[in-house]
Amino acid sequence: MSNTNSLSVVILAAGQGTRMKSTTPKVLHEISGKSMLFHAIDAAQEVSNDITVVLYHQAERIQKEIETHYENIHFHMQDAKKYPGTGGAMKGVKTQNSRTLILNGDMPLITKDSLLALTSGDADINMSVIQLEDPSGYGRVIIEHGQVKEIVEQKDCNKTQLLTKTVNAGIYSVNTALLECYIPQLNNNNAQAEYYLTDIVKMAVDEGKIVNPIYVQEEEFKGVNSKLDLAAAEEIMQRRIRTEWMKAGVTMRLPETIYIDCRAKFEGECILENGVSIQGASTIRSSHIKANSVVESSTLENSDLGPMGRVRPDSMLIDTHIGNFVEIKKSTLRGVKAGHLSYIGDATVEEGSNIGAGVITCNYDGKNKYKTIIGKNVFVGSDTQLVAPVTIEDDVMIAAGSTINKNVEKGALAISRAPMKTIKNFFYKFFEITKNGTK
Ligand code: UD1
Ligand code: MG
Numbered sequence: 025m026s027n028t029n030s031l032s033v034v035i036l037a038a039g040q041g042t043r044m045k046s047t048t049p050k051v052l053h054e055i056s057g058k059s060m061l062f063h064a065i066d067a068a069q070e071v072s073n074d075i076t077v078v079l080y081h082q083a084e085r086i087q088k089e090i091e092t093h094y095e096n097i098h099f100h101m102q103d104a105k106k107y108p109g110t111g112g113a114m115k116g117v118k119t120q121n122s123r124t125l126i127l128n129g130d131m132p133l134i135t136k137d138s139l140l141a142l143t144s145g146d147a148d149i150n151m152s153v154i155q156l157e158d159p160s161g162y163g164r165v166i167i168e169h170g171q172v173k174e175i176v177e178q179k180d181c182n183k184t185q186l187l188t189k190t191v192n193a194g195i196y197s198v199n200t201a202l203l204e205c206y207i208p209q210l211n212n213n214n215a216q217a218e219y220y221l222t223d224i225v226k227m228a229v230d231e232g233k234i235v236n237p238i239y240v241q242e243e244e245f246k247g248v249n250s251k252l253d254l255a256a257a258e259e260i261m262q263r264r265i266r267t268e269w270m271k272a273g274v275t276m277r278l279p280e281t282i283y284i285d286c287r288a289k290f291e292g293e294c295i296l297e298n299g300v301s302i303q304g305a306s307t308i309r310s311s312h313i314k315a316n317s318v319v320e321s322s323t324l325e326n327s328d329l330g331p332m333g334r335v336r337p338d339s340m341l342i343d344t345h346i347g348n349f350v351e352i353k354k355s356t357l358r359g360v361k362a363g364h365l366s367y368i369g370d371a372t373v374e375e376g377s378n379i380g381a382g383v384i385t386c387n388y389d390g391k392n393k394y395k396t397i398i399g400k401n402v403f404v405g406s407d408t409q410l411v412a413p414v415t416i417e418d419d420v421m422i423a424a425g426s427t428i429n430k431n432v433e434k435g436a437l438a439i440s441r442a443p444m445k446t447i448k449n450f451f452y453k454f455f456e457i458t459k460n461g462t463k
Contacts (some may be wrong), residue, residue, distance in 0.1 A: 031143055032119035032200065033068040033146050035109060037061055037129030038080035038102040044251045049082040051129040053254055056261045057285035057304065060248060061086070063132035065094060070136040071143065074120040077112045077129070080104040109218025111210040114203070125197045126221065130248045132257055137391035138244050143197045147236035149228050151175075154242045163449035167236065172235040190237075192222060194431035202228065236321060261286070268455035277315075282335035297331070304337065312339075322352075336369075341376075370412065371396040375443070380406035381426065387412045399434070 031435075041050025041167060051061035058066075061077070068075050072337045076098040079086055083101060090097055102113045114126070125143055127134070142150050146381035151172060153165050164185050166173045176185050206224040214220060228235050248257050264287060266279045275283055275291045278298035288302045292310030296302070300313045304321030313319065317330030321337040327344040329335060335346070346352065347363035355368050360376035362368065366379055369387040372395075373379065383404050385396045394412035398404070402416050405424030410416070415431045423439035432438045452459055 026351055028071060028073045030121050030123060031072045031197075032074040032076070032121040033072040033127060034100075034114065034117055034119060034124060035061070035064055035068060035075065035077045035127045035129050037086065037115045038078050038083075038104055038113050040081045041130070041249070044254075045251070048344060049086055050248070052086060053248070055248075055254065055258050055286075056265060057287055059089070060132040060215065061090070061129045062093065063286075064127055065090070065097065065136065067136055067139055068125075071139045072121070072125065074098070076100050076117055078102050078117065079386050081114075107219050109212070109216070109219035111207065111219035111223060114207050114221055115219070117207075118202075119200055122200055123197055124200045124203055124222040126195065128194050128247060131194070131245060132248065133244045133246060133260055134208070135244060138240055139195075141240075142195055142238050145190075148199050148202055148233035149225060149235045150197045150238050151235065152240045153237040154191055154193045154245060156189055156191055159189050159191045162193075164188040165190045165192050166239055168239075171229075172225055172237050173224045173229055173371050175220075177214065177220060177222065177301055193240055193242075195240075195245065195381045196221075196222065196224075197360060202233065210238055249320075271339060286323065300330075304362045339434060368396075370394065371398065371410075373398040373402075374400040374418070376401040377404070378402075380408065382407040383410070384408075385410045385412055424443075 025380050037051045042263045044050045044053065049361045052059045055063060065075065077090060080102040087099055100117045104112060108248065121463050123143060125139065125355035142152060161178060163177045164177055164181055166188065167190060177253045196322050196327050199301035205225045210223055212219050219373045225235055239378055243260055246253065246257060247252050260284060265284045266276060266282060266421045269284065269290055270276055270279065272290065273293060275295040279296045282296050283301040285303050285461065287305035287306045294310065295312040297315040299314065301318045302308065303319065304410045306319050306321055307323045309325040311324040311326065312328040314328065314330035317333040319335045322335045322339040327341040329346045330348060332348045333346045334351045335341065336351065338354040339352045340356045343359045344357045345361045347364045350362050351367045353369040357372040357373045360373045360377050364381040367385060368379065369385050371385050379402065386409050387393050387396065395413040396410045396412045399416060399418035401419050403421045405426065407425045408422050411427065411429040414428060415435040417432060419435045420432050421437045423437065423441065426438060426440040428438055428440065457463060
């Protein structure tokens with residue numbers, strides 16, 4: 025079944041997600057930098073070339089979001105008023121292949137391997153089953169002699185059924201012809217007056233079809249319904265991401281404190297100290313990121329950052345040293361040192377240049393952003409303000425405390441300071457005391 029041409033996938037994402045208490049649709053909530061639905065779509069794409077997403081609540085917003093990231097995803101609008109429920113969601117869905125895998129959009133932790141396990145063998149229906157200490161909230165799976173007999177939703181359970189700890193994880197792979205035959209026959213005679221997809225199991229069993237339980241890991245099949253679930257899923261995802269990168273050779277100090285976006289990449293030998301956060305599609309090559317630093321959608325190569333450094337989106341640091349309390353935004357630095365307390369935004373700084381403590385690029389005038397260009401071997405003295413747009417050519421020295429609002433030509437010294445004055449014995453006159461402290 026690993027042939028992507030023999031399997032269709034339907035992802036159910038029409039539910040409202042009330043328990044998230046959010047105006048953002050449930051499936052668009054992000055885990056490790058990617059929405060839950062996109063995690064599900066990515067896993068689905070590994071096993072199928074025919075993917076349909078079922079939408080209803082905030083359908084337009086979700087469809088638009090999918091279309092900006094993916095091609096070839098089909099959409100189906102559920103008539104949720106007339107046909108509510110997971111079975112209602114499948115009404116009218118057409119899939120192209122002989123087998124259909126049905127997933128929930130709120131299961132971001134599923135992997136290709138377990139999807140393949142669910143499509144293996146030739147039972148009429150494979151369904152995912154988990155053993156839980158606390159089965160509450162889930163549909164209970166009634167199994168006799170190794171064969172599934174029925175799924176009973178919690179609200180429809182009798183007292184004995186409620187005690188069943190074998191539950192429906194909510195993913196099924198079904199013979200498509202059978203699915204097309206059963207879906208129109210579903211009814212809503214149940215406690216929630218909904219059309220339950222789970223009822224196809226009983227229909228199949230009554231016709232003597234084979235329904236195979238596939239026991240799966242709870243961790244992968246956890247549905248996210250609340251912000252609590254979201255945080256728990258994020259923890260699991262983070263553990264997976266960190267484990268993969270440590271196996272690939274990334275050194276992590278106190279890994280539990282480190283956050284890594286699922287789109288981030290590491291190459292060469294990298295060290296991440298405690299509290300580091302790597303966000304967005306960042307690339308880190310042979311670099312050392314020190315404690316509590318943040319990198320957002322940027323590239324670092326042969327560089328070191330922090331502790332407590334911040335690199336904001338669209339920056340590129342090559343052969344560069346960035347120290348504590350330095351913020352870099354949308355800037356390219358090659359062979360640069362910026363050791364302390366600076367803001368470098370919308371700038372390029374070339375090889376051999378040194379940015380002193382407290383240097384600020386004044387890149388914004390309240391309306392627009394402007395660029396600062398600093399050439400090679402420029403020494404920018406501490407507490408300099410570079411008022412953009414401004415260009416500093418190669419081999420320039422800028423005196424500490426200068427406000428630079430004109431371009432500086434190659435080889436020059438730029439200094440802008442009010443001349444310093446000293447007034448002798450001012451202290452004693454001001455406090456009306458003598459030099460040895462008496463009145
Ligand atoms: C469902 C199963 C239950 C299983 C549980 C696992 C049914 C009847 N019950 O229950 O046996 O233990 O999943 O998590 O299927 N959705 C739609 N349209 C709807 C309703 C839901 O597309 O009208 C989508 C949701 O967006 C979600 C998925 O279907 O992605 C599951 O819906 P949810 O309401 O969470 O199902 P449960 O009641 O938890
Ligand atoms: Mg429900």
